[in-house]
Amino acid sequence: NRTVITFGTFDVFHVGHVRVLQRAAELGDRLVVGVSADALNVAKKGRAPIFNEAERLEIISALKVVDEVFLEESLELKRDYILERGADVLVMGDDWAGKFDWVSDVCEVIYLPRTPSVSTTGLIEHIAGL
């Protein structure tokens, strides 16, 4: 029984998000998703997400490929989250390539290619310009 864990903000949920979650789920038997807290986004990106953490948790937990969700409060806690959830593999999109290799002592780390031409920032800019 192989548990896969992944992390993300998943703000303004789009096809790039669903594809990375589907591909992550295929790498194991059970998919756990850490959804970034609003405060983590403010610290990381300098702005609050469009959808708040309760809404984003609700969206991710409704997906059939997702077995469990929790709130990711800090990037530095990644190893603790992996150990607490018993994850065997960490999956991230390749915009994070190399960034989480420091947890490879506790689990396998896999970076998947991102879906081209779609991003939350691009969607926000598109909508703002309509």
Ligand code: C2G
């Ligand atoms: N993603 C993708 N293709 C896109 C856009 C996003 O595969 N076109 C993937 C990202 O690579 C990531 C996941 O979707 O694996 C979530 O992306 P974001 O919401 O942008 O996540 P981020 O804010 O980078 O948070 O601990 C890590 C952070 O919480 C990751």
